[in-house]
Amino acid sequence: MNDGIALPPDLPGLAETEFEAPPVDFFTLPNGLEVWVAPRRSVPLAAVQLVVKGGRAYDPPGRPGLAGLLAAALKEGTAARSASDVADLLQSAGGELGTGAGDELLACRTTGLASKLDVLLDVVSDVVRHPAFPERDIERVKANAREELATEESDPFFLADRAFRSALFGGHPYATVAPTPETIDAVTPGLLRAEAASRLSPRRTLLVVAGDVRLQDVSPLVGRSFGSWSGADDAVVRLAPARTRLDGSSPVLVPRPGSVQANLAVGAPAPPRTSPDAAALQIAVTIYGGAFSSRLVSNLREEKGYTYSPGAGWRSLPAGGRTQTIAAVRTEVAGAALNEILYELRRMATTDVTEEELARAKGFDAGRLLLAVQTNAGLAGELADQWLHGLPPSALGERVLALRSVDAAAVRRAARLHLAVPSLAVVAVGEEAPLRKELAPFMPGI
Amino acid sequence: MHNAGVSPGLDFPIASHTLANGLRVIVSEDREAPVFGLCLLYRVGSRGEPRGRSGFAHLFEHLMFEGTPGAPKGVFDRACESSGGNNNGQTRPDVTIYVEAAPAAALERFLWLEADRMAALTFLQETLDNQRDVVKEEIRVNIQNDPYGLFEYGELPKATFDKWENAHDGYGDFHDLDAATLDDVRSFFASFYRPNNAILAVAGDVRAAEVFAGCERHFGGIPAAPLPPAPDLAEPPRTAPVFTISKAPLANTPALAAGWRMPPPDHPDVFPLLVLGELLHSGRSSRLVRGLVVRDELATEVWGGFNPFQGNGWYEGTTIFLSKIAFRRDVPSARLLERLDGEIASIARDGVPDDELARVKTRIVSGWFAALESRVERATELAHAEAFGGDAASVAALPGRLAAVSAGDVARAAAWLHPDRRAAIVKEPGTA
Numbered sequence: 001m002n003d004g005i006a007l008p009p010d011l012p013g014l015a016e017t018e019f020e021a022p023p024v025d026f027f028t029l030p031n032g033l034e035v036w037v038a039p040r041r042s043v044p045l046a047a048v049q050l051v052v053k054g055g056r057a058y059d060p061p062g063r064p065g066l067a068g069l070l071a072a073a074l075k076e077g078t079a080a081r082s083a084s085d086v087a088d089l090l091q092s093a094g095g096e097l098g099t100g101a102g103d104e105l106l107a108c109r110t111t112g113l114a115s116k117l118d119v120l121l122d123v124v125s126d127v128v129r130h131p132a133f134p135e136r137d138i139e140r141v142k143a144n145a146r147e148e149l150a151t152e153e154s155d156p157f158f159l160a161d162r163a164f165r166s167a168l169f170g171g172h173p174y175a176t177v178a179p180t181p182e183t184i185d186a187v188t189p190g191l192l193r194a195e196a197a198s199r200l201s202p203r204r205t206l207l208v209v210a211g212d213v214r215l216q217d218v219s220p221l222v223g224r225s226f227g228s229w230s231g232a233d234d235a236v237v238r239l240a241p242a243r244t245r246l247d248g249s250s251p252v253l254v255p256r257p258g259s260v261q262a263n264l265a266v267g268a269p270a271p272p273r274t275s276p277d278a279a280a281l282q283i284a285v286t287i288y289g290g291a292f293s294s295r296l297v298s299n300l301r302e303e304k305g306y307t308y309s310p311g312a313g314w315r316s317l318p319a320g321g322r323t324q325t326i327a328a329v330r331t332e333v334a335g336a337a338l339n340e341i342l343y344e345l346r347r348m349a350t351t352d353v354t355e356e357e358l359a360r361a362k363g364f365d366a367g368r369l370l371l372a373v374q375t376n377a378g379l380a381g382e383l384a385d386q387w388l389h390g391l392p393p394s395a396l397g398e399r400v401l402a403l404r405s406v407d408a409a410a411v412r413r414a415a416r417l418h419l420a421v422p423s424l425a426v427v428a429v430g431e432e433a434p435l436r437k438e439l440a441p442f443m444p445g446i
Numbered sequence: 447m448h449n450a451g452v453s454p455g456l457d458f459p460i461a462s463h464t465l466a467n468g469l470r471v472i473v474s475e476d477r478e479a480p481v482f483g484l485c486l487l488y489r490v491g492s493r494g495e496p497r498g499r500s501g502f503a504h505l506f507e508h509l510m511f512e513g514t515p516g517a518p519k520g521v522f523d524r525a526c527e528s529s530g531g532n533n534n535g536q537t538r539p540d541v542t543i544y545v546e547a548a549p550a551a552a553l554e555r556f557l558w559l560e561a562d563r564m565a566a567l568t569f570l571q572e573t574l575d576n577q578r579d580v581v582k583e584e585i586r587v588n589i590q591n592d593p594y595g596l597f598e599y600g601e602l603p604k605a606t607f608d609k610w611e612n613a614h615d616g617y618g619d620f621h622d623l624d625a626a627t628l629d630d631v632r633s634f635f636a637s638f639y640r641p642n643n644a645i646l647a648v649a650g651d652v653r654a655a656e657v658f659a660g661c662e663r664h665f666g667g668i669p670a671a672p673l674p675p676a677p678d679l680a681e682p683p684r685t686a687p688v689f690t691i692s693k694a695p696l697a698n699t700p701a702l703a704a705g706w707r708m709p710p711p712d713h714p715d716v717f718p719l720l721v722l723g724e725l726l727h728s729g730r731s732s733r734l735v736r737g738l739v740v741r742d743e744l745a746t747e748v749w750g751g752f753n754p755f756q757g758n759g760w761y762e763g764t765t766i767f768l769s770k771i772a773f774r775r776d777v778p779s780a781r782l783l784e785r786l787d788g789e790i791a792s793i794a795r796d797g798v799p800d801d802e803l804a805r806v807k808t809r810i811v812s813g814w815f816a817a818l819e820s821r822v823e824r825a826t827e828l829a830h831a832e833a834f835g836g837d838a839a840s841v842a843a844l845p846g847r848l849a850a851v852s853a854g855d856v857a858r859a860a861a862w863l864h865p866d867r868r869a870a871i872v873k874e875p876g877t878a
Binding site: 005006007008010011012013014015016019020022040041042043044045075083084086087088091092093094095096097111112113137140143144147148150151153154155156256258259260261291292293298301302303305306307308309328329330359360363364366367368370371373374375376377 | 476478479480481516517518519520521523524525526527528529530531532533547548549551552554555557558559562575576577578579580581583584586587590591592593695696697698699728729730731736739740743746772774775804805806808809811812813815816818819820821
């Protein structure tokens with residue numbers, strides 16, 4: 001159904017673009033802190049990102065989502081500076097403190113004037129090394145976390161994601177997307193101090209500085225701010241691998257009274273980006289639903305008008321990733337939309353993609369990478385993800401080469417093994433009764 | 447204390463060229479990364495759409511992606527994505543922008559694609575019907591199925607303004623969308639999508655001379671046309687407040703949005719108001735976070751500022767100053783509003799300490815740079831500066847105008863946010 005669209009003969013052609021990965025310098029402090037520095041000149045700013053292997057995957061048993069509260073509590077001041085002092089000091093350097101917890105990483109970041117890099121580094125160091133966790137402020141963090149959880153639970157995309165992750169990963173920590181009320185209630189300054197002491201250590205941390213800086217200026221500043229940092233000595237706990245496939249699964253319907261749409265999430269466990277199948281899987285996901293001109297968007301949006309922005313993606317994590325299709329469709333076409341999603345998935349695994357699709361996806365994915373790293377923050381984020389997967393800075397350029405060498409047979413194979421697998425997790429969020437009726441013909445047992 | 451105002455200039459190289467048909471072309475070269483961003487801005491937005499056709503400018507924006515006689519439906523996105531690029535469109539109050547980001551080798555191809563759809567569109571009923579459905583799904587996902595339904599965008603202007611142009615919902619209602627015809631599409635295209643109503647800006651790994659030559663080649667043959675008169679959008683400040691509370695059945699927690707009418711863009715209070723927006727809303731150091739979130743423990747999140755839907759001083763006639771506040775379930779909305787007014791009144795009364803003002807200004811400049819780092823954002827900003835400031839190079843004047851803002855200016859500007867001039871809407875969980 002995508003056939004028959006030819007590019008106009010007078011459309012200007014493309015010169016082959018040589019991909020040059022941005023230069024990245026790196027060194028390691030004696031305390032084990034890894035430092036990656038990417039000098040760029042476009043704007044007089046520096047992005048500082050400190051990432052620790054201390055995200056939700058490292059939450060203690062019975063305390064899912066604690067990492068998010070730890071990240072929020074890091075903003076509440078240090079031994080030497082109140083939260084206001086921290087914020088004002090960063091603001092004077094053009095920055096603002098950002099902290100957050102993901103599946104694997106806990107991050108502390110700021111972007112400010114490159115001429116004030118000393119201030120940016122000093123504050124980030126102080127925040128992760130000497131957090132104060134004042135009692136009264138921690139009570140407020142908890143109260144706001146309860147409100148935020150309630151707010152998130154009104155968002156259908158959040159509800160779909162939470163149920164989807166649970167269906168996919170079961171009891172593995174990758175199932176967690178947010179704290180539970182019990183986790184929030186359990187937080188005390190003492191618990192936070194213990195968690196900070198065990199997680200925030202130079203041996204499990206990468207510091208990225210990207211921006212209008214020079215290595216020779218950065219390294220003494222980093223030494224001054226982080227050289228004396230000594231954290232817990234324990235090696236990073238190695239996560240158990242997440243499951244690589246579902247052994248049969250039941251579709252999940254999450255009731256949301258009053259919904260005027262159905263939020264669908266369909267997907268499966270997938271390998272991390274270090275897998276030999278990575279490049280082929282990336283291309284397969286792009287052709288299937290990862291770009292606007294993909295099969296899924298052409299079908300669901302441009303032909304049927306069922307949905308505004310359907311899409312598919314592959315998220316890689318070291319202990320196992322996931323592929324996921326998302327679509328918010330009006331309730332009365334939820335069954336038809338799910339049927340089209342399953343059809344497009346099957347087609348990826350059972351027929352070859354066309355040469356045109358393959359070339360388009362290769363161009364798109366290589367270009368997407370180039371565009372993602374055009375900004376300091378984008379480059380820092382990409383480098384942090386490489387580090388998380390145990391890849392060196394040079395992996396950026398190698399990724400483009402790997403994408404360019406993928407062929408149609410590899411795409412079909414990767415789709416069959418990791419994307420259009422026999423056992424898929426299916427989640428639907430919406431008005432229960434009509435949604436069940438719509439989905440039943442396509443999902444027996446929902 | 448670090449209170450010295452540090453303000454490096456926004457001194458991007460800027461070259462410009464105007465075609466005989468009136469198309470203005472702006473180029474900012476930056477060869478650090480092998481990519482570019484392009485923004486083609488048309489000077490018509492949701493405030494310029496016809497009465498009885500709310501949402502039409504946005505529906506029309508969708509149709510710009512749906513095929514031309516030379517590049518049928520599907521070609522635009524394929525050509526774009528096979529080049530490694532991505533694209534988007536956005537309908538704003540006064541302008542509609544079409545943006546692309548791509549590796550450097552694709553420049554000529556994007557000039558071709560943009561010129562092709564400026565020259566002619568394929569007007570098909572089937573396409574109009576399909577995109578009407580897609581737009582309705584966009585409205586369902588962003589408005590009807592969202593707990594708060596973007597009420598600061600769709601509902602607050604209705605409460606804040608009197609003139610239809612300023613007050614109506616740019617997403618439109620389904621009745622008006624259903625009424626749109628192919629004749630409307632043809633006439634809107636012929637009236638507004640002309641080279642003399644457009645600005646094309648490119649930033650990144652390109653050469654200005656090549657962009658200008660490419661524009662002459664691809665756009666030079668598209669004829670200019672007389673433009674419809676621009677509507678008079680100015681409105682004086684409100685003289686009495688508006689306050690409504692409505693139930694949001696899908697929400698679990700309450701939220702408030704307050705709006706105030708702003709002076710015309712050439713008014714001396716514009717930059718002080720820009721500073722005030724940042725000073726009130728942005729980050730842990732801001733007055734509202736410090737006061738309402740941290741000290742009083744009433745709110746959980748604040749967002750807002752001056753001219754939030756187009757940025758900086760880029761607007762015609764009047765614009766909105768917005769404060770949006772998510773607050774705790776046990777807090778009465780009247781108490782929240784009283785504290786919001788209190789924070790604004792204290793600035794009007796006491797002014798702002800010099801060190802706080804210096805920090806806020808530094809942060810604004812840093813934020814400008816961060817926004818301009820993305821090549822497509824830089825192209826978009828330059829196109830806006832050309833459209834609203836009359837000259838893309840006026841971007842370079844922003845730090846100077848910011849530096850000139852005094853504590854007294856900010857205190858004076860706070861009068862625009864007087865409670866009598868305010869429109870506010872509260873969304874509460876529950877059913878009516």
